[in-house]
Structure formats: C-alpha cells, structure tokens
Amino acid sequence: MTQVQLNSVRKQFGDFVAIENLDLYISSGELVALLGPSGCGKTTTLRMISGLERPSDGAILFDGRDVSEQSVQDRNVGMVFQRYALFPHMTVEKNVAFGPSVRGESRTEIARRLDEILEVVQLTPFRDRFPAQLSGGQMQRVAVARTLITKPSVLMMDEPLANLDTKLRLEMRRFIRDLQKRFGITTIFVTHDQIEAMELADRVAVIFDGRLAQFDTPERLYRCPRSLDVADFMGATNIYPGKLLSRSRVETALGEIDCPHQNDRSVGDSVHVLLRAEALDMNTGPSASEPPGLRGRIKTRDFFGASVMYRVVCNDREIDVTENARRMLEVGDDVWLQIAPEHVWLLSR
Amino acid sequence: MTARERRVRILQLLQLMPILSVLVVLFGGALVMALLQSLGFAPWFGINTFPDLSYFGSLWGSRTFWVSLWLTLYYATVSTLLALVFGTTLALALIKVFPGKRLYKYLYKLPLMIPYTVGIALAVIMLGNGGMLSRVAAFAGMIDDPGQFPQLLKTHYGWGIIAVYVWKQTPFITLAVYAVLLGIGRETEEAAAILGARRGAIFFRVTLPQILPGIVSSTLICFAFNIGAFEAPFILGGGFPDTLPVVAWRYFNDADYTLQLQGMATVVSIGIVAGMILFAYLWVYRRYERRMGRH
Numbered sequence: 158m159t160q161v162q163l164n165s166v167r168k169q170f171g172d173f174v175a176i177e178n179l180d181l182y183i184s185s186g187e188l189v190a191l192l193g194p195s196g197c198g199k200t201t202t203l204r205m206i207s208g209l210e211r212p213s214d215g216a217i218l219f220d221g222r223d224v225s226e227q228s229v230q231d232r233n234v235g236m237v238f239q240r241y242a243l244f245p246h247m248t249v250e251k252n253v254a255f256g257p258s259v260r261g262e263s264r265t266e267i268a269r270r271l272d273e274i275l276e277v278v279q280l281t282p283f284r285d286r287f288p289a290q291l292s293g294g295q296m297q298r299v300a301v302a303r304t305l306i307t308k309p310s311v312l313m314m315d316e317p318l319a320n321l322d323t324k325l326r327l328e329m330r331r332f333i334r335d336l337q338k339r340f341g342i343t344t345i346f347v348t349h350d351q352i353e354a355m356e357l358a359d360r361v362a363v364i365f366d367g368r369l370a371q372f373d374t375p376e377r378l379y380r381c382p383r384s385l386d387v388a389d390f391m392g393a394t395n396i397y398p399g400k401l402l403s404r405s406r407v408e409t410a411l412g413e414i415d416c417p418h419q420n421d422r423s424v425g426d427s428v429h430v431l432l433r434a435e436a437l438d439m440n441t442g443p444s445a446s447e448p449p450g451l452r453g454r455i456k457t458r459d460f461f462g463a464s465v466m467y468r469v470v471c472n473d474r475e476i477d478v479t480e481n482a483r484r485m486l487e488v489g490d491d492v493w494l495q496i497a498p499e500h501v502w503l504l505s506r
Numbered sequence: 507m508t509a510r511e512r513r514v515r516i517l518q519l520l521q522l523m524p525i526l527s528v529l530v531v532l533f534g535g536a537l538v539m540a541l542l543q544s545l546g547f548a549p550w551f552g553i554n555t556f557p558d559l560s561y562f563g564s565l566w567g568s569r570t571f572w573v574s575l576w577l578t579l580y581y582a583t584v585s586t587l588l589a590l591v592f593g594t595t596l597a598l599a600l601i602k603v604f605p606g607k608r609l610y611k612y613l614y615k616l617p618l619m620i621p622y623t624v625g626i627a628l629a630v631i632m633l634g635n636g637g638m639l640s641r642v643a644a645f646a647g648m649i650d651d652p653g654q655f656p657q658l659l660k661t662h663y664g665w666g667i668i669a670v671y672v673w674k675q676t677p678f679i680t681l682a683v684y685a686v687l688l689g690i691g692r693e694t695e696e697a698a699a700i701l702g703a704r705r706g707a708i709f710f711r712v713t714l715p716q717i718l719p720g721i722v723s724s725t726l727i728c729f730a731f732n733i734g735a736f737e738a739p740f741i742l743g744g745g746f747p748d749t750l751p752v753v754a755w756r757y758f759n760d761a762d763y764t765l766q767l768q769g770m771a772t773v774v775s776i777g778i779v780a781g782m783i784l785f786a787y788l789w790v791y792r793r794y795e796r797r798m799g800r801h
Contacts, residue, residue, distance in 0.1 A: 230702050235700065242696070289799070303701065304701070
C-alpha cells in the first residue's frame, strides 16, 4: 500500500511544456484515472510516476519519500502497457517470471509465485504458449500477472480497456477491480475515454493541456463539473447561459428554472446552466399540481435499446432528454419538461 | 488435374521463367562448370581427365592451403564480429534522441556508397608506414620517425583488411539492425526496466533475441562476402601464404593456363567451406528460433 503524491510537477520537452505545475494526491489503495484528450500530458504523467521520465521540476513522493531521482528499476512500480509490451520470444511462464528472475529471486521462490499468480489470472493452461498464440484479453492478463508478481507498490495501466471488445471489456473491468481490491494496491491508469474512467476509478483526475482541471469522484465529475471544459468532456450537452433571478431561480432562454440555493453567488450573476439529459422528466401534458414545466416539441428520436434519446425544441432551443425505453413518444409530440432543482448545476460564466 | 488447373500451372511456370533462367544459367551453370573443371574437365585447354580428384588432392595435401584457409576464415570472422559489435552499438545509439541525429543518420551510411577499392586506398593512406597516422604520431612526438610506427598493413594479422571490412560493413549491419529495432519499438525495453532489469539484462534477454533476425541476415551476407573477397587481402595482405581467393586469382593469372583447373579447385573449396559454415549457422539459428516459438 503506497500513497502517491505529485508536488508541482512540471515536464518540458524542448520548448513544449507537457505538464504544468501538477499537484496530485493519491491515497494508498485508491484506483485513480488520469483522464484527458490525447496529447494532454496524462501519459507523460504516468511515465514520470513510473520513472521512465524524469520531471523537469517538482517532486514525486511515494509514502512521503521523494523518488523523483530514483531510477525506474529501483522504484518498484508496475506498468501494464496499452499494447501489453509482452516479450514475444518468451512463453507466458517466462514473461511472468522475468521480473523476479532479473531481481535475483531463487528458482523455488519464482516457481511458487509463478504458480500462484497464474492461478489468480486464470492462465495456468496457457503457461507454455507464446504471446502471439493468445487473445487480446489473455495477453492483457499476462501483462497484469507479469507486473503483479513483482509486488509493485503502485500499479499503472495505460488505456487498460481500449483494445478490448464490449463483452471482454466488462469482464476485464471486473477483473481489474477485483484484483485491485484483493491486493489493495494503489492503481493509476490513463484513459481518454470518460466512460472507461467512470467505470473503473474511485477518483478521476481530468487533465487539459498539461493542467489539472478537476480531481474528483466520477459522480461529482459527472454531476458537478467545475468548468465548462470538464462538463463538455464528460459528455454534457444541455448547457445554456442564464442569469440568477434569485438565489434559487435562474432565467435561461428555455424559460425559468429552479436551482439549488446558491450561497456563493448573488442575484443578477451570469451563469451557465447544466441540465443532465437523464435528469429531465418528460410529461405528455402540463402538470396539474406543480408548475407546468418547460413546453416543447420532440424533434428527433434515437433508440439505443435500453434507452431512448429525444431532442426537444423549447423556445427555439434544443435540449436532449434521455429516458428508459419503457415508452416511446413520437416525433412531433408536444411535451412538458421538468427538472428537480437538485439536478440543476450552475457554472460561473 | 483438370484442363483449367493445368493451364494455371503452365502460366505459373511461365511467370517463374525470368528468375529461373537467371538462377540456372548464371548461378547453376557457373557452379557446374567450376565443379567440372576442378575435376579435370577442360577440353578447351586440351585437358580432359574427368573425373580426376588430383587437383583437390594436391591442394588439400599442401600445408599452405590450410594456412590460407585459416587466414581466410580469420579475416572474415574477426571483421564480421567487429562490424557486428560496432553496428549493433551504433544502431542502439541511433534509436536514442540526440542533437545532430538527422545529419549523423546520413553520415554513418557514407561508407556504403564508397567502393571497397577507395576504402583500400584510404587504408593505405591512413594506416601505412608512411601514412597519416604514422606521421601524426611522429609529429606528436610519440615516435621519433614515421618508420617506427607499428606495421598494420601487409602482415598476416591483417589489421588493414579487417579495418576496411569493418569500415564498410559496420553501416550495413547498423542499417539492418536499426530497421529491426524501429520495428520492435521501445516498449518491451521499458517494460523490462520497470520490472527491474538493468541495462545488461535488458539487452541480452529482451533486445538481442528480438533483433536476432536482423543480426543473422546481415552477418550472413557480410561473412559470405568476406570469405570470398579478393581485393583487400590482395592489396593489404601479408603476401604468401595468401587468403584462398587470392590463391585462386594467382592460379587464374598464371602464364601456365592449365593451372586454371587448380584455381577452380580452390574456388570450389572456398564454396564448400563457406557453404558448410553458413548452413551450420542457419541451422543453429533455426533451432533457436523454434525454441523462441517462431516457426
């Protein structure tokens, strides 16, 4: 169990600044995702934590101990590469035994740990195969086993689910989560896919252009993004400019909407209003008891099996609404939209 | 076989004709002629004692043949090994990032474009007893007179020959190994480093097995060339006993043209030795490949 800390870490390649003043605190045993578009510096961050790159400035601490100047070999970390980087000329068994073997462990100790770890990743029947004879999921499990056998203090993974098909993805996701719980190992992985980040991580660090935009739980990141960029990257589509009419009511082009009480804002402040597509309730007639809601008309409908996404036009503005596919409304139907105040999120403008 | 299959077969054969004719006429024909002559068949010289093993007998029976064979193999092996070490080191350096890399990537290939004979001339100018190195050494006061410079050329140690071969073949091996290195990428080396492997272990256990195909093919070509090359040992060698290609050349060039048959026996001997060595080399490599799971 190792706690990882980055103190104003900066990395520069020539004139290009890959990472600017990154502070990150990862508790021991936590599963953290570094999320961002390609080229944002997330892989560089991972490579610095592993020791493959040295930070240009700042410090990396494991359990409070500065490891910035420590070589890769001495850092005792584990890394699962995106394309697994298995040794193609070695069998599964030799691949997995490589770490303890170069660390000079005894043969009997290696054999014991090898049997144990192959059992954990369910690869015992494949121990004499070469990587080229394995499927993508099996190769990934070999890569994980090869790393875990060295008992790393931190496990790192580069886009762990990116190369897998949907079914295998679910399987690997469970596998990684179970493994991480079982070994209690601090795990950091990199991804450009917000779904992958939310599926796996306890907390997600969103990085844009080498800067940390937000570091939060998936739920908070999704519901309460701190900036328009984060909201956009997390897939939010319904964002409208607005103005506070009172501390709990905001005026937008769609109409007036109730929002949670705003302690830090004052009446008349300009804001962005974020309405999550699945938090909107859609009625086929005006509500009798409550305020009638925003009136609109369905413009398009997309069917995804379990869910349906409607695009509704309200006051000349488009708004996306996602529903369970238990009923189907038709394009052209008149609808009334309602949203509970607690699902409304405001961003400063 | 149906009529259509037969037509396809004939078409395939026709398409193979160009390469087959080159192989059969130029390579196979020459081989057969050399073999026939070495066994005493040369009616155009008025000699036809076929089959006659006496040319091989007198060649293999003399002690100097074995000295010549030893010298041939020694120059070929040492230069191939040195070029391999330098070439691989250079290739490993080239995948790193360093200032001036673009320029250097052009520069190192220069010897590939310069003919061997120019390389030999350079060796004479640089390494000879009246050459640049000896004069620089004398100028720097390391020796009193350029004549005292240790003799590098025209000795049976063959420093000059080896220098020319290594100079010319290092870039060749670099090119081959570098291409393979680019193909395998850095990730397996990085994975090995993270698993705790030091530089030596990374090279011998991860990189080397992966670049072996490039090493084997390039050293095979270099060794085969070195064993049969003639100009460098002829000009820079230590004289009698010469390397086998030079011995063969002397027979061919003799006023007594009947000695050409002896020359052919020498050429065939070179072919047999080179063939056995290269075959053994490939056999060992194939066995290794199979153990590594490559088929």
